[in-house]
Amino acid sequence: MNFYYCAAYEQFYLALYARDKEQRNITIVTQHFGIKQFCDDLNIKSTYYDSTRQNISYIKIFKLLRHLYQEKKRMGQVFKIINVKQGDSFFIPTKIFPWEWVGPNAYLFKKVSKIADVYLGDFSFAKSQKVQISNFNKRAFILEIQGIINWIVFGIKPNIYITGNKYYFGLSSKFILKNKIKSFEVNASPDQLISEVIGKQTYRMVKEEYDNMILYELKSHGNKKISYHHLEEFYSTIFEILNDFAIKEHPNIFFRDEMNQINYPLKNSYNFLPAYIPSEFLFKNIRKNVISFASATLITAAKQEHLKAISLIELIEWKSTNVKKHYRDFLINQEDRILFPKDLDQFRELIYS
16 A cells, blocks of 8 residues: 655645556545545545644643643554555655644654655655754744754654745654655656646536636735735725636635634625635636635646636735745746736736636
8 A cells, every 4th residue: 555644735636646647556644634525525545633733832831742742642543543564655745844743743654664665755836945043043942942842752853944934844864764764756846747637637526617716815824924904805805806706715724723714704705615625626617717826726727728827916015025025936936827917907807808
């Protein structure tokens, strides 16, 4: 059996690619309930374990340690549920994780590696760079504390990586070597691989069709990047401009319940597509446009002959011009057919042309 750890949808596409192109029997290991639901729809075997991303203050250090020791015990139980055997293969698409996950996941991977062959890839739209935090500042102090906590509880000292303007932890070379983890390569970029997977899709995931799909990113970009109030008003304006459209929420609503709170009033007024279905699998239900701020979905949408990919980045005020530039550059570097209207008149023209 071939096990694929998938914490995000782009990683799930990698598993589907292996299943279709290399005729592999696959089992998905995920802490993302949306991926688990989609596996059920596709009749793909999966093992789901609940995500526990908890924000516990460092002032309450003993409470945090107790929580992580509970996580360690729980991951031992997850290992038993996965039930890997000799001769199985376990694929990890990336070595980069949020700090809350790097310790528990490393502990799981270490236990798996004692029985099965474990393979590590570098599969992601956004590339990460290993960094050394040399200046002693608040961020450096927090990262150092997080690393020490992972070492105390899980016995690993993770490396620090930066992706865009965010810091993450990742599996170290020492950990990879010690646990005899092999590398694997994917001979396709994420957008090429996703296009190939959805190209084999011969049916619609839902019955309804719409001219436009708008990716609802209220929680992705508010409140640090754009104020919630400003963003909600902006969405109201966009909804008034569009005639035939459906809203697709971010699949991360399955990680934290509060991500649904602001969205509930909208559900009584507009059409919503299932949040757990990857946006790319809904392209067959959309006749004209895919609309978003900076979702990687725009990259694949721009490659579809029947769709236009429209970014809203230039239509709203960002709190940081550097963050705005980061997202815009990311999209442009990936796909030059993505459209960036400068004002609402240009947006209307693109929508109805």
